[in-house]
Amino acid sequence: MERGAEFPHFGSRHAKSSPAPRLVLPVNPNSNIPDFITNIDTNNANANLNVDANANANTSNGNQRAHPCIIREQDQYMPIANVIRIMRRILPSHAKISDDAKETIQECVSEYISFITGEANERCQREQRKTVTAEDVLWAMGKLGFDDYVEPLTVYLNRYREAENERNNLRVDQLPYVGFKRSMDYGPVGGPPGPPPYGPGFPMAHHPAMFDASAMGGGYHNGSGAGGSSSSSAGAQNSGLPSFDPYAQFK
Amino acid sequence: MKKSGDNVNVISGEAPIVFVNACELFIEDLTRRSWMVTMKGKRRTLHKDDVVSAVMATDIFDFLVSLVSDSTNHLDLTTVKRGT
Numbered sequence: 494m495e496r497g498a499e500f501p502h503f504g505s506r507h508a509k510s511s512p513a514p515r516l517v518l519p520v521n522p523n524s525n526i527p528d529f530i531t532n533i534d535t536n537n538a539n540a541n542l543n544v545d546a547n548a549n550a551n552t553s554n555g556n557q558r559a560h561p562c563i564i565r566e567q568d569q570y571m572p573i574a575n576v577i578r579i580m581r582r583i584l585p586s587h588a589k590i591s592d593d594a595k596e597t598i599q600e601c602v603s604e605y606i607s608f609i610t611g612e613a614n615e616r617c618q619r620e621q622r623k624t625v626t627a628e629d630v631l632w633a634m635g636k637l638g639f640d641d642y643v644e645p646l647t648v649y650l651n652r653y654r655e656a657e658n659e660r661n662n663l664r665v666d667q668l669p670y671v672g673f674k675r676s677m678d679y680g681p682v683g684g685p686p687g688p689p690p691y692g693p694g695f696p697m698a699h700h701p702a703m704f705d706a707s708a709m710g711g712g713y714h715n716g717s718g719a720g721g722s723s724s725s726s727a728g729a730q731n732s733g734l735p736s737f738d739p740y741a742q743f744k
Numbered sequence: 745m746k747k748s749g750d751n752v753n754v755i756s757g758e759a760p761i762v763f764v765n766a767c768e769l770f771i772e773d774l775t776r777r778s779w780m781v782t783m784k785g786k787r788r789t790l791h792k793d794d795v796v797s798a799v800m801a802t803d804i805f806d807f808l809v810s811l812v813s814d815s816t817n818h819l820d821l822t823t824v825k826r827g828t
Contacts, residue, residue, distance in 0.1 A: 588790060631762060
């Protein structure tokens with residue numbers, strides 16, 4: 494039976510685990526795991542690590558902590574559905590995965606996170622820094638033998654940073670035709686020098702430095718004019734640009 | 745669960761981004777190695793024992809050895825573990 498992420502019971506998993514929950518209890522002075530590890534939001538289908546310390550205090554599924562000292566299973570491990578999905582990417586379609594294999598890999602992922610984070614954290618403490626950065630994490634991976642991961646992760650991180658910069662740097666004044674003829678029909682994308690086809694809801698999707706949004710795990714969605722992540726281009730979509738003169742820079 | 749004290753660190757916004765992808769790479773790596781063990785045994789179902797064998801056979805997964813052998817594992821580690 495598939496072990497769901499919603500069960501509040503702790504069952505046989507805890508009987509099998511080592512006495513001290515690996516991620517959460519602050520009993521091991523040698524592994525000062527940052528608090529975010531204790532708050533992995535399993536309600537988030539993308540398995541993003543939740544930085545908010547109170548996120549799990551009130552879960553949407555209504556689970557309550559049975560006892561202040563008991564760690565919920567879903568707080569210790571990555572959501573199993575996500576783990577399984579990633580496994581299936583690797584395996585041929587005819588392959589089957591036993592339940593205990595799934596759970597084992599799920600536990601291994603959590604241990605991996607603890608392992609890397611502990612090392613990164615130690616480095617920060619040695620250097621008397623309070624913030625564990627992405628570089629620390631990458632350094633820890635290299636040090637612990639996961640060199641093969643470092644390069645693809647660095648590429649990914651750089652692309653992510655560039656996408657963030659683009660998002661942050663795109664200002665309304667950099668868009669030559671924003672606000673012009675908002676009621677126009679959609680036209681060709683790409684902003685050649687000419688009347689703009691940036692109608693409402695049409696994101697600035699053709700900036701040359703932009704990467705595929707889906708690869709970045711979110712961001713620009715074609716046609717979703719109200720998307721929060723398109724904040725910089727939202728200016729193009731909102732009907733309120735009262736004092737903007739699109740041709741100011743051409744005067 | 746929040747710890748208090750001098751050893752509390754903050755994590756930057758980008759570090760979880762790295763972890764998300766790193767976890768995927770890790771799962772893929774471990775799955776691939778485990779599947780190779782499964783195939784060697786001419787099976788189509790990936791069992792926990794295959795994962796255990798993959799862990800034992802890979803140096804960088806040494807940190808997982810105690811984890812996978814903690815649970816009800818009937819493998820004799822001296823026969824499974826390759827020379828390290």
